[in-house]
Each structure stands twice: as structure tokens, then as C-alpha cells.
Amino acid sequence: MSSGNFARAQRFISGVNHDKTSKPPSFLAFRSSQTFIVVVVCLAIFTDILCYGLIVPVMPFSLTVQASVPEDQVQQWTAILLACYNAALVVGSPIAGIYADHTSSRRWPLLLGLLALCACTLLLCLAKSVALLVLGRLLQGLSAAIVWTVGLALLVDTVGRDIGQAMGWVSIAMAVGLLIAPVIGGAIYDSAGYYAVFYIAFAVIFCDIVLRLVLIEKKVARQWLDGTETLADDGVESSGGTGIASTQEPSLSGVGVDASAEKTGESHRHVQNDNDDVQQNKEETLIPQPLPQAEPQQSIRQPDSGGALGAATVHGAEARVQASDARPVAVRPHHELIKSRRILAVLLGVVIEAVVVFAFDTVVPIHVKDTFHWNSTAAGIIFICVTVPAFGSPVVGKLSDRYGAKWLSFFGFVTSVPPLVCLRFVTENTMQHKVLLCVLLTLLGITMLTFANTPLLAEMTYAIEAKEHRRPGIWGEKGIYGIAYGLWTTAFALGGTIGSIMAGYINAGPGWGTLTWVLGLWSALGAIVCFGLGPKGDEKMDERSSSNTPGASGVESVPESTAV
Numbered sequence: 001m002s003s004g005n006f007a008r009a010q011r012f013i014s015g016v017n018h019d020k021t022s023k024p025p026s027f028l029a030f031r032s033s034q035t036f037i038v039v040v041v042c043l044a045i046f047t048d049i050l051c052y053g054l055i056v057p058v059m060p061f062s063l064t065v066q067a068s069v070p071e072d073q074v075q076q077w078t079a080i081l082l083a084c085y086n087a088a089l090v091v092g093s094p095i096a097g098i099y100a101d102h103t104s105s106r107r108w109p110l111l112l113g114l115l116a117l118c119a120c121t122l123l124l125c126l127a128k129s130v131a132l133l134v135l136g137r138l139l140q141g142l143s144a145a146i147v148w149t150v151g152l153a154l155l156v157d158t159v160g161r162d163i164g165q166a167m168g169w170v171s172i173a174m175a176v177g178l179l180i181a182p183v184i185g186g187a188i189y190d191s192a193g194y195y196a197v198f199y200i201a202f203a204v205i206f207c208d209i210v211l212r213l214v215l216i217e218k219k220v221a222r223q224w225l226d227g228t229e230t231l232a233d234d235g236v237e238s239s240g241g242t243g244i245a246s247t248q249e250p251s252l253s254g255v256g257v258d259a260s261a262e263k264t265g266e267s268h269r270h271v272q273n274d275n276d277d278v279q280q281n282k283e284e285t286l287i288p289q290p291l292p293q294a295e296p297q298q299s300i301r302q303p304d305s306g307g308a309l310g311a312a313t314v315h316g317a318e319a320r321v322q323a324s325d326a327r328p329v330a331v332r333p334h335h336e337l338i339k340s341r342r343i344l345a346v347l348l349g350v351v352i353e354a355v356v357v358f359a360f361d362t363v364v365p366i367h368v369k370d371t372f373h374w375n376s377t378a379a380g381i382i383f384i385c386v387t388v389p390a391f392g393s394p395v396v397g398k399l400s401d402r403y404g405a406k407w408l409s410f411f412g413f414v415t416s417v418p419p420l421v422c423l424r425f426v427t428e429n430t431m432q433h434k435v436l437l438c439v440l441l442t443l444l445g446i447t448m449l450t451f452a453n454t455p456l457l458a459e460m461t462y463a464i465e466a467k468e469h470r471r472p473g474i475w476g477e478k479g480i481y482g483i484a485y486g487l488w489t490t491a492f493a494l495g496g497t498i499g500s501i502m503a504g505y506i507n508a509g510p511g512w513g514t515l516t517w518v519l520g521l522w523s524a525l526g527a528i529v530c531f532g533l534g535p536k537g538d539e540k541m542d543e544r545s546s547s548n549t550p551g552a553s554g555v556e557s558v559p560e561s562t563a564v
Helices: 002-014 034-055 059-066 071-102 107-126 130-192 194-214 218-226 259-263 311-326 333-339 341-372 376-381 384-403 406-425 431-470 481-508 512-532 538-546
Strands: 270-272 277-279
Touching (some): 034 130, 034 194, 059 071, 059 130, 059 194, 071 107, 071 130, 071 481, 107 130, 107 194, 130 194, 130 341, 130 431, 130 481, 333 341, 341 406, 341 512, 384 406, 406 512
8 A cells, every 4th residue: 555655656746657557647737737837947946046135135144143254354255155156156057957958857957956955045044154154155056057057948848939938937037036035135134033034945945846846847748648658768859859849749640641541540650760761561552762862852752542641741751861861960069059159149148138137236225225325125125116027028028939039139238228327317315316216227127127138038049949940950869958058047147246246346436327337338238249149030041041952952841840
């Protein structure tokens, strides 16, 4: 009885189909649904940012009281702890991405990141020495690297081509976490003390634990639908090696086989890469061998006997075989990723955006405290003006899916310049200046966090797909989304470090007015970088250009989920 209960519990948590006779896990459809997976990933990102931001207001207390650091060294050790976090994030993100691309599951790396988050939060809560605080910050950076890299890759696997809208929800999680975490941490610390701040963190982590255990990846859930027994093949084919899970069953019905052929009991056709030929079962009319690659323009047409198999099937099979010969998989796909102009533009744009966002997070609370004499709670509440507009990010993401990221991000960066420069006029403790600050921050929430940020998140996927259209199979069987979003996370961490340090020095030296126009220049630079992005229509152009290559002429298009 106990073994049966254990097996059911294991099946509920893992979702893996070990026994064909066993029943599917409970609530399989809900646990593997797109909506639920998007919610889990967004909560994971929010939890990571929240645990980071909650500790920011209590760090001076932790250093002086808990770790016995002298007052004159608090600023120095605060900077060191921030550097430890960012160093772990920069180093850990590519490693987490490579691991995610070579493992059969995205779910277990997420759980590993959760363990790192639990450990670092506990260390930071109980640390009585600087060494433990440093270790806690390093673990926190590793946790963030895993959560961001693997979470975004899982999101791409799940939603496929609607990635822009999904990244809009991620933008909301980012904005809310970055801007309200210090507010909550400061308010709880003032009212309930040091340990109460960590109680909030542990409560959110517990919710995250439950959701990550309940989650089942779509490719795992498809085992129960398709009868696949192992995770090695994942029971699903990815779209041309890009890593996007197909919504079709892993049969060849999507390559042009008429529905009536399946009803009449015809067996499957198989395209074999090792000997580059096409075979059929003995019950059916044999299909001639594909012509040599030296004659790519010729095509073989099979008479449609009983509507079983049309010429499109043969053409689709030949197209895949010829494309496989003409465009071999890249030996070093990571190098191909880094050499992409669009990828480099995305990474530079992310650095610039992070510079502006973290500069605000560093300096605005200090400026409103000195100018309006607000306490930490009031200084945090002002960020609501920036957060609320971010709830429009899914709409911008949907526009990005339709029209591409280039002009949306360009619009976001360009329209951020005037509000950034005009912040220099907020200098007096009057109602007019307070209203002006709220209006300018709201505009920045619309332009920077919504229009500039969301399309940049999705552009990474657009660029990878576009290159896949030009060179099918370039990213290999498992895709490259893990390392791609690992680089995205690294760029975000670098920009955050630059923005925090730069803003602190400029505000302490030349002052607030100089900082505002410097941030305006950063935003203008971001607008220039956007010209390196590509519109979504590039994919169609890539498809048209690929039709002019040898072996592609006269061949009908083949659904990506069936590419060999």
C-alpha cells in the first residue's frame, strides 16, 4: 500500500510516464497548460527579485549589528556584497544556460535554483559574520542566474511564437519586484524588525516551491498523450532545432499526408538522414529514391492513389533531406549566436536599459529624501508611478509578435529622453514639483519599462528563429535558448552594476541635474542600438531567400515541427 502511494506521489510530482498502464498524473492538463507555466515562471522571477530587494534596506543593520562591521566600513562592504551578487549572476548565467540546453528537462534546474534561493535567504537571515554574508550573496546570484536563464528558456519552449505577449507578463514581474521589494523591506523593518523581513521572503519562497513542484513541462505531459516512454526524445520534435515545442503529435501527418490516408490504415512514412532516402511500407506503392543532390531542381511526383499521398509529401521529404545536406548543423552554435548582429544589438540594448533602471533605483530614493524630506516608505511609494504602466506590457508584447521589436523598442528609448532630461527641474519642496515628478515617472514607466523592455526580451527569440530559417538545424537538436537568455541575464547584470555605480558617483559629485541628462544620453544611445534589431518580417524574407538556394526551388513549405 505504501509503495503504491509512493509511486502515485512520484508520478504526481515528476509527471513522467514510467508505466503505460498507469493513469496520468492528477490535473495533468492544468499543470502543463500554457497559462499555468507562464504564471509559475513569472512568480519565480518575481520571487527572486523580491528576495534580493527585501534585503537592501536591512543590509546596513545586518552589517553593523549582526556582523559587527564598523560604521565607517558599511558603505564599502555594501558595495562588495553587491559586487558578489552581480559577479555570481554574470558567471552563473551562461553556465546555467549551457546546462539547460543539454538537459532533458527545464523543471529540475528551476528546482535547483529554488534550493539555492532557500539556502542564501537562510544564510543572510542568520549570518553573524561577513564571510557568511558574502557566501549568501554569491548563492543569491547563482539562484538568480538559474531562475532567469532557465525560466525564460522554459517560457520560449512553452508559448512558441507568442513569445512577445508572454514576455510582457515577465516585464510586469520584473517591474513589480524591482520597485516594490525595497519598499516592503523598509516598511516591515521599520514596523516589525529585522527577522520579520525574512519571514515575508520565506512565505513567498514556500508558494514558489509548491508551484514549481506542481508544474509539468509540455513535452513531459505529451508522453501521456503520445505514448512516449522516455524523456530522451521528449516525445515531441522541436521546431527546426530551435527548442520551441511543437503543438503537433510526433507523426508525419503534418507534412502533407491527407487525413483519409490515416483512416484507410496506411502506415507512416519515414525520412532517414543516414542514407538520405525515402521509404514506405510494403502495403503501399514504393516511392523512387530521391534524385542526386547535383540535380536539386528536379522533383518527383507520386500519383495520388486514393488520396493517400500527394506530391507535397514527396516534395516535403526531399526538401528536408536536401536542406539537411546543404545546411549542416553548426559545429559551434554558441559562436554563431554571439556573431549575430541582432543578438549583439539585443544584449547592448539590455545593458543600456538596465543602466537607466538601476540608476533610478539607486538615486531617486535619495533625491526625494533630500528634496521632499520623505522617509523610506514614502520614497518607495513613489515608484508606484513607474510600476502601474508596466501592466500594459502584454499588449506591447503582442504588438511585438505581430510587427517586430525594432520600432517598438526604438519608440521606447526615444520617448524616454525628454522625461529623463526634464527630471532636472524637480528641485524644490513644492506640490508642483511633486506632481511633476509623478508625471515624469509615469511617462518613464510607459516608455522605458513597457515599450523598450518587453520587445527586447522577445527579440532574442525572434533573432534565433530568423537564423534558423536561413540555416535549418544550425542550433542543433536541443536548441540554444538556454545560453541565449543566459547572455541576456548577464547583460542585464552588467548594466545594473554600471548604472548603480555611475548614478551614485554622479549624484554625489556633479549632482542631480547632471545625472538626468547623462541618463538621457544613455537612452538616446539605446535608440541608436535599436537599428541593429530586425523586424519580425525578416523571417518571411529569410524563407523567401531560402527558396532561392539549391534544393529549395519548387518545394512546398513544410511545417517546422516536422523538420529533420
